[in-house]
Amino acid sequence: PAYTSVRVNTLVTTQDKLVVALNAALVDFNARLQAQGRPTIAAVPHSSLSDVVIVPSAPRVTAPVDATTTKKIIVDRLCGEAVLRGSDIFARGVMCASSALNAGDRVLVYVDLDHSATRGSDAELHVGRKLCADAPPLNGVLSGDMYMQNTPSSVVAHVLSPQPGDTVLDMCAAPGGKTSHLATLMQNRGTLIACDRSRRKVLEMKAFFESVNLSIIVPIKILLDPPCSALGLRPRLVHACNLTELEQYSNMQRNFLWAAVFLLKPGGTLVYSTCTVNPKENEQMVAHALDAYPLELVGQSPVLGEPGLLNQGLSADQAAKVQRFDPASASDTMGFFCAKFVKTKSIRETTSSQNN
Structure with missing residues:
Protein backbone atom coordinates (compact mmCIF):
# COMPACT_ATOMS: atom_id res chain seq x y z
CA PRO A 1 0.00 0.00 0.00
CA ALA A 2 1.02 3.62 -0.54
CA TYR A 3 0.57 4.37 3.17
CA THR A 4 1.07 2.91 6.64
CA SER A 5 -1.85 2.67 9.05
CA VAL A 6 -1.26 2.95 12.81
CA ARG A 7 -3.80 2.56 15.61
CA VAL A 8 -3.86 4.95 18.54
CA ASN A 9 -3.67 3.57 22.08
CA THR A 10 -6.52 5.76 23.31
CA LEU A 11 -5.85 4.73 26.91
CA VAL A 12 -2.73 6.91 26.95
CA THR A 13 -3.10 9.46 24.13
CA THR A 14 -5.46 10.86 21.50
CA GLN A 15 -5.56 10.79 17.73
CA ASP A 16 -4.64 14.49 17.46
CA LYS A 17 -1.75 14.18 19.92
CA LEU A 18 -0.39 11.14 18.09
CA VAL A 19 -0.49 13.01 14.76
CA VAL A 20 1.66 15.76 16.30
CA ALA A 21 4.08 13.25 17.86
CA LEU A 22 4.36 11.24 14.65
CA ASN A 23 5.12 14.29 12.55
CA ALA A 24 7.85 15.21 15.02
CA ALA A 25 9.25 11.67 14.70
CA LEU A 26 9.30 12.06 10.90
CA VAL A 27 11.65 15.06 10.97
CA ASP A 28 14.79 13.06 10.07
CA PHE A 29 12.99 11.12 7.33
CA ASN A 30 11.64 14.36 5.85
CA ALA A 31 15.09 15.94 6.03
CA ARG A 32 16.42 13.11 3.86
CA LEU A 33 13.60 13.67 1.38
CA GLN A 34 14.32 17.41 1.24
CA ALA A 35 18.02 16.75 0.64
CA GLN A 36 17.00 14.68 -2.38
CA GLY A 37 14.63 17.37 -3.64
CA ARG A 38 11.56 15.22 -2.91
CA PRO A 39 8.24 16.25 -1.28
CA THR A 40 7.96 15.67 2.47
CA ILE A 41 5.20 13.63 4.11
CA ALA A 42 2.89 14.23 7.07
CA ALA A 43 0.75 11.96 9.24
CA VAL A 44 -3.00 12.67 9.13
CA PRO A 45 -6.05 11.42 11.06
CA HIS A 46 -8.09 8.70 9.33
CA SER A 47 -11.23 10.21 7.84
CA SER A 48 -13.58 7.58 9.33
CA LEU A 49 -11.81 5.86 12.25
CA SER A 50 -11.22 8.07 15.29
CA ASP A 51 -8.38 5.90 16.60
CA VAL A 52 -6.39 5.43 13.38
CA VAL A 53 -3.68 7.64 11.87
CA ILE A 54 -2.45 7.38 8.27
CA VAL A 55 1.21 7.90 7.38
CA PRO A 56 1.69 8.23 3.60
CA SER A 57 4.78 6.87 1.91
CA ALA A 58 7.08 9.23 0.04
CA PRO A 59 6.52 9.34 -3.74
CA ARG A 60 8.55 6.93 -5.82
CA VAL A 61 11.91 8.09 -7.12
CA THR A 62 11.55 8.54 -10.87
CA ALA A 63 15.14 9.56 -11.70
CA PRO A 64 16.94 6.93 -13.80
CA VAL A 65 19.31 4.58 -12.00
CA ASP A 66 22.38 3.06 -13.67
CA ALA A 67 22.16 -0.60 -12.69
CA THR A 68 25.64 -1.30 -14.04
CA THR A 69 27.48 1.05 -11.69
CA THR A 70 25.22 1.29 -8.61
CA LYS A 71 26.12 -1.05 -5.77
CA LYS A 72 23.74 -3.93 -5.12
CA ILE A 73 22.44 -5.93 -2.19
CA ILE A 74 20.39 -9.14 -2.37
CA VAL A 75 18.06 -9.94 0.55
CA ASP A 76 15.69 -12.79 1.40
CA ARG A 77 11.92 -12.56 0.89
CA LEU A 78 11.00 -11.59 4.46
CA CYS A 79 13.58 -8.82 4.49
CA GLY A 80 12.34 -7.58 1.12
CA GLU A 81 8.76 -7.43 2.36
CA ALA A 82 9.88 -5.58 5.49
CA VAL A 83 11.72 -3.02 3.34
CA LEU A 84 8.45 -2.35 1.50
CA ARG A 85 7.01 -1.46 4.92
CA GLY A 86 9.83 0.98 5.70
CA SER A 87 12.32 -1.26 7.49
CA ASP A 88 16.06 -0.83 7.27
CA ILE A 89 18.10 -3.81 6.08
CA PHE A 90 19.91 -5.78 8.78
CA ALA A 91 22.63 -8.40 8.38
CA ARG A 92 20.29 -11.31 9.08
CA GLY A 93 18.31 -10.69 5.90
CA VAL A 94 21.29 -10.17 3.59
CA MET A 95 22.07 -12.96 1.11
CA CYS A 96 24.95 -11.21 -0.65
CA ALA A 97 26.09 -7.70 -1.57
CA SER A 98 28.58 -5.67 -3.54
CA SER A 99 31.99 -5.33 -1.93
CA ALA A 100 33.10 -2.20 -0.08
CA LEU A 101 29.64 -1.09 1.02
CA ASN A 102 29.71 1.91 3.35
CA ALA A 103 27.09 3.70 5.44
CA GLY A 104 25.19 6.17 3.31
CA ASP A 105 25.89 4.39 0.01
CA ARG A 106 23.08 4.31 -2.51
CA VAL A 107 22.23 0.71 -3.41
CA LEU A 108 19.85 -1.30 -5.56
CA VAL A 109 17.90 -3.83 -3.47
CA TYR A 110 17.13 -7.21 -5.03
CA VAL A 111 14.97 -9.92 -3.43
CA ASP A 112 15.84 -13.59 -3.78
CA LEU A 113 12.47 -15.32 -4.29
CA ASP A 114 13.76 -18.77 -5.26
CA HIS A 115 16.58 -19.07 -2.67
CA SER A 116 19.22 -19.23 -5.40
CA ALA A 117 21.46 -16.37 -4.25
CA THR A 118 24.88 -17.15 -2.81
CA ARG A 119 27.93 -15.05 -2.16
CA GLY A 120 29.15 -13.77 -5.53
CA SER A 121 25.81 -14.30 -7.33
CA ASP A 122 25.16 -12.25 -10.46
CA ALA A 123 22.40 -9.77 -9.61
CA GLU A 124 21.77 -9.20 -13.30
CA LEU A 125 19.94 -12.54 -13.30
CA HIS A 126 17.16 -10.90 -11.27
CA VAL A 127 14.26 -9.69 -13.41
CA GLY A 128 11.18 -7.56 -12.82
CA ARG A 129 12.78 -4.41 -11.42
CA LYS A 130 10.23 -2.12 -9.78
CA LEU A 131 10.23 1.34 -8.23
CA CYS A 132 8.45 1.23 -4.87
CA ALA A 133 7.00 3.87 -2.59
CA ASP A 134 9.38 4.95 0.18
CA ALA A 135 7.72 4.11 3.50
CA PRO A 136 9.18 5.68 6.66
CA PRO A 137 10.63 3.31 9.30
CA LEU A 138 8.10 3.20 12.16
CA ASN A 139 8.96 0.00 14.04
CA GLY A 140 9.55 0.91 17.69
CA VAL A 141 8.51 4.54 17.13
CA LEU A 142 6.26 5.92 19.92
CA SER A 143 6.00 2.45 21.43
CA GLY A 144 3.01 2.24 23.75
CA ASP A 145 1.24 5.17 22.10
CA MET A 146 0.48 3.40 18.84
CA TYR A 147 0.35 0.00 17.17
CA MET A 148 1.01 -0.61 13.47
CA GLN A 149 -2.13 -2.28 12.14
Missing part, protein backbone atom coordinates in the same frame (compact mmCIF):
# COMPACT_ATOMS: atom_id res chain seq x y z
CA ASN A 150 -3.65 -2.47 8.66
CA THR A 151 -6.83 -0.41 8.32
CA PRO A 152 -9.17 -3.39 7.69
CA SER A 153 -7.83 -5.08 10.83
CA SER A 154 -8.67 -1.92 12.79
CA VAL A 155 -12.25 -2.03 11.49
CA VAL A 156 -12.96 -5.44 13.04
CA ALA A 157 -12.95 -4.35 16.70
CA HIS A 158 -15.26 -1.44 15.90
CA VAL A 159 -17.66 -3.83 14.16
CA LEU A 160 -17.79 -6.04 17.28
CA SER A 161 -18.27 -2.80 19.29
CA PRO A 162 -17.34 -4.01 22.80
CA GLN A 163 -18.43 -1.77 25.65
CA PRO A 164 -16.88 -1.20 29.09
CA GLY A 165 -17.98 -4.04 31.37
CA ASP A 166 -18.60 -6.54 28.56
CA THR A 167 -17.32 -10.12 28.58
CA VAL A 168 -15.47 -10.74 25.31
CA LEU A 169 -13.64 -13.77 23.89
CA ASP A 170 -10.92 -13.33 21.26
CA MET A 171 -10.22 -16.71 19.66
CA CYS A 172 -6.89 -17.16 17.82
CA ALA A 173 -5.71 -13.91 19.43
CA ALA A 174 -1.95 -13.87 18.69
CA PRO A 175 -0.05 -11.63 18.14
CA GLY A 176 -2.55 -9.52 20.12
CA GLY A 177 -3.18 -6.48 17.94
CA LYS A 178 -6.95 -6.93 17.69
CA THR A 179 -7.11 -8.02 21.34
CA SER A 180 -5.42 -4.84 22.52
CA HIS A 181 -7.83 -2.84 20.34
CA LEU A 182 -10.81 -4.55 21.99
CA ALA A 183 -9.37 -3.73 25.41
CA THR A 184 -8.93 -0.05 24.59
CA LEU A 185 -12.50 0.19 23.26
CA MET A 186 -13.64 -1.38 26.55
CA GLN A 187 -11.59 1.31 28.35
CA ASN A 188 -9.77 -1.47 30.23
CA ARG A 189 -13.00 -2.40 32.08
CA GLY A 190 -14.71 -5.79 31.82
CA THR A 191 -13.45 -9.28 31.00
CA LEU A 192 -11.52 -10.02 27.83
CA ILE A 193 -10.39 -13.61 27.27
CA ALA A 194 -7.61 -14.05 24.70
CA CYS A 195 -6.83 -17.58 23.45
CA ASP A 196 -4.19 -19.12 21.22
CA ARG A 197 -2.94 -22.68 20.84
CA SER A 198 0.75 -21.67 21.04
CA ARG A 199 2.16 -21.19 24.55
CA ARG A 200 5.00 -19.09 23.12
CA LYS A 201 2.54 -16.76 21.40
CA VAL A 202 0.44 -16.49 24.57
CA LEU A 203 3.50 -15.47 26.59
CA GLU A 204 4.45 -12.92 23.92
CA MET A 205 0.91 -11.51 24.00
CA LYS A 206 1.00 -11.27 27.78
CA ALA A 207 4.24 -9.30 27.65
CA PHE A 208 2.79 -7.01 24.97
CA PHE A 209 -0.39 -6.36 26.98
CA GLU A 210 1.65 -5.51 30.06
CA SER A 211 3.80 -3.10 28.04
CA VAL A 212 0.71 -1.09 27.02
CA ASN A 213 -0.92 -1.22 30.48
CA LEU A 214 -3.88 -3.49 29.66
CA SER A 215 -5.18 -5.30 32.74
CA ILE A 216 -8.63 -6.74 31.83
CA ILE A 217 -7.37 -9.50 29.58
CA VAL A 218 -7.82 -12.63 31.67
CA PRO A 219 -18.66 -14.00 26.39
CA ILE A 220 -21.26 -12.15 25.29
CA LYS A 221 -19.16 -11.07 22.32
CA ILE A 222 -16.65 -13.15 20.36
CA LEU A 223 -14.06 -12.15 17.79
CA LEU A 224 -13.06 -15.10 15.62
CA ASP A 225 -10.05 -14.39 13.41
CA PRO A 226 -9.01 -17.99 12.62
CA PRO A 227 -5.93 -19.24 10.77
CA CYS A 228 -6.46 -18.65 7.06
CA SER A 229 -4.63 -18.86 3.73
CA ALA A 230 -3.54 -15.21 4.16
CA LEU A 231 -3.86 -14.53 0.43
CA GLY A 232 -4.65 -10.89 1.20
CA LEU A 233 -1.46 -9.98 3.07
CA ARG A 234 0.58 -7.09 1.69
CA PRO A 235 3.37 -6.72 0.90
CA ARG A 236 3.82 -10.36 -0.17
CA LEU A 237 6.35 -11.10 -2.89
CA VAL A 238 5.53 -14.80 -3.27
CA HIS A 239 2.86 -17.08 -1.77
CA ALA A 240 3.15 -20.84 -2.18
CA CYS A 241 -0.20 -22.53 -1.51
CA ASN A 242 -1.93 -25.47 -3.20
CA LEU A 243 -5.56 -26.60 -3.38
CA THR A 244 -5.13 -29.21 -0.66
CA GLU A 245 -3.84 -26.59 1.79
CA LEU A 246 -6.75 -24.27 0.95
CA GLU A 247 -9.18 -27.08 1.77
CA GLN A 248 -7.45 -27.65 5.11
CA TYR A 249 -7.93 -24.01 6.09
CA SER A 250 -11.67 -24.05 5.44
CA ASN A 251 -12.07 -27.31 7.39
CA MET A 252 -10.17 -25.82 10.33
CA GLN A 253 -12.28 -22.65 10.19
CA ARG A 254 -15.48 -24.69 10.39
CA ASN A 255 -14.21 -26.28 13.61
CA PHE A 256 -13.38 -22.88 15.13
CA LEU A 257 -16.78 -21.57 14.04
CA TRP A 258 -18.57 -24.42 15.79
CA ALA A 259 -16.66 -23.74 19.01
CA ALA A 260 -17.41 -20.01 18.81
CA VAL A 261 -21.15 -20.53 18.32
CA PHE A 262 -21.24 -23.11 21.10
CA LEU A 263 -19.57 -20.72 23.58
CA LEU A 264 -21.58 -17.64 22.60
CA LYS A 265 -24.72 -16.99 24.61
CA PRO A 266 -28.05 -16.37 22.81
CA GLY A 267 -28.32 -12.73 21.84
CA GLY A 268 -24.53 -12.41 21.75
CA THR A 269 -22.45 -11.08 18.88
CA LEU A 270 -19.88 -12.98 16.81
CA VAL A 271 -17.54 -11.24 14.36
CA TYR A 272 -15.71 -13.50 11.90
CA SER A 273 -12.74 -12.12 9.96
CA THR A 274 -9.93 -13.33 7.71
CA CYS A 275 -7.01 -11.79 5.83
CA THR A 276 -7.66 -13.77 2.66
CA VAL A 277 -9.54 -13.13 -0.59
CA ASN A 278 -10.55 -16.80 -1.01
CA PRO A 279 -14.40 -16.99 -1.17
CA LYS A 280 -14.37 -20.52 0.27
CA GLU A 281 -12.99 -19.06 3.52
CA ASN A 282 -15.18 -15.95 3.35
CA GLU A 283 -18.61 -15.81 1.69
CA GLN A 284 -18.98 -19.59 1.55
CA MET A 285 -18.04 -19.85 5.24
CA VAL A 286 -20.74 -17.29 6.10
CA ALA A 287 -23.27 -19.29 4.07
CA HIS A 288 -22.25 -22.43 5.97
CA ALA A 289 -22.64 -20.65 9.32
CA LEU A 290 -26.12 -19.41 8.46
CA ASP A 291 -27.15 -22.87 7.27
CA ALA A 292 -25.67 -24.84 10.18
CA TYR A 293 -26.21 -22.64 13.22
CA PRO A 294 -28.82 -20.36 14.83
CA LEU A 295 -27.13 -17.20 13.58
CA GLU A 296 -28.47 -14.04 11.98
CA LEU A 297 -26.21 -12.03 9.67
CA VAL A 298 -26.41 -8.34 10.61
CA GLY A 299 -25.09 -5.06 9.21
CA GLN A 300 -21.80 -3.53 10.34
CA SER A 301 -20.50 -0.17 11.42
CA PRO A 302 -18.19 1.36 10.38
CA VAL A 303 -18.35 0.26 6.74
CA LEU A 304 -15.12 0.91 4.83
CA GLY A 305 -15.07 -2.19 2.63
CA GLU A 306 -17.10 -3.38 -0.33
CA PRO A 307 -20.00 -5.89 -0.39
CA GLY A 308 -19.25 -9.59 -0.57
CA LEU A 309 -19.07 -11.57 -3.79
CA LEU A 310 -22.28 -12.86 -5.36
CA ASN A 311 -22.77 -16.46 -6.53
CA GLN A 312 -20.80 -17.71 -3.52
CA GLY A 313 -23.72 -18.87 -1.38
CA LEU A 314 -25.03 -15.48 -0.23
CA SER A 315 -28.03 -13.51 -1.48
CA ALA A 316 -27.54 -9.92 -2.62
CA ASP A 317 -28.97 -8.72 0.71
CA GLN A 318 -26.61 -10.96 2.68
CA ALA A 319 -23.60 -9.98 0.57
CA ALA A 320 -24.37 -6.33 1.33
CA LYS A 321 -24.00 -7.03 5.07
CA VAL A 322 -20.42 -8.32 4.92
CA GLN A 323 -17.27 -6.33 4.17
CA ARG A 324 -14.68 -7.42 1.61
CA PHE A 325 -11.44 -5.47 1.15
CA ASP A 326 -9.80 -5.96 -2.24
CA PRO A 327 -6.10 -5.05 -2.74
CA ALA A 328 -6.94 -3.99 -6.31
CA SER A 329 -9.60 -1.48 -5.22
CA ALA A 330 -9.11 2.28 -4.98
CA SER A 331 -8.79 2.05 -1.17
CA ASP A 332 -5.38 0.33 -1.64
CA THR A 333 -5.72 -1.92 1.43
CA MET A 334 -4.73 -5.49 2.18
CA GLY A 335 -7.17 -8.26 1.25
CA PHE A 336 -9.58 -8.79 4.14
CA PHE A 337 -13.07 -10.05 5.00
CA CYS A 338 -15.44 -9.40 7.90
CA ALA A 339 -18.90 -10.72 8.83
CA LYS A 340 -21.05 -10.02 11.90
CA PHE A 341 -23.59 -12.43 13.39
CA VAL A 342 -26.06 -12.43 16.29
CA LYS A 343 -26.88 -15.78 17.90
CA THR A 344 -30.66 -16.21 17.95
CA LYS A 345 -30.97 -19.28 20.22
CA SER A 346 -28.84 -21.90 21.93
CA ILE A 347 -27.45 -24.79 19.92
CA ARG A 348 -29.14 -27.15 22.39
CA GLU A 349 -32.55 -25.63 21.55
CA THR A 350 -31.85 -25.97 17.84
CA THR A 351 -30.76 -29.61 18.20
CA SER A 352 -33.80 -30.41 20.36
CA SER A 353 -36.27 -28.89 17.88
CA GLN A 354 -34.62 -30.78 15.00
CA ASN A 355 -34.88 -34.07 16.91
CA ASN A 356 -38.56 -33.46 17.57
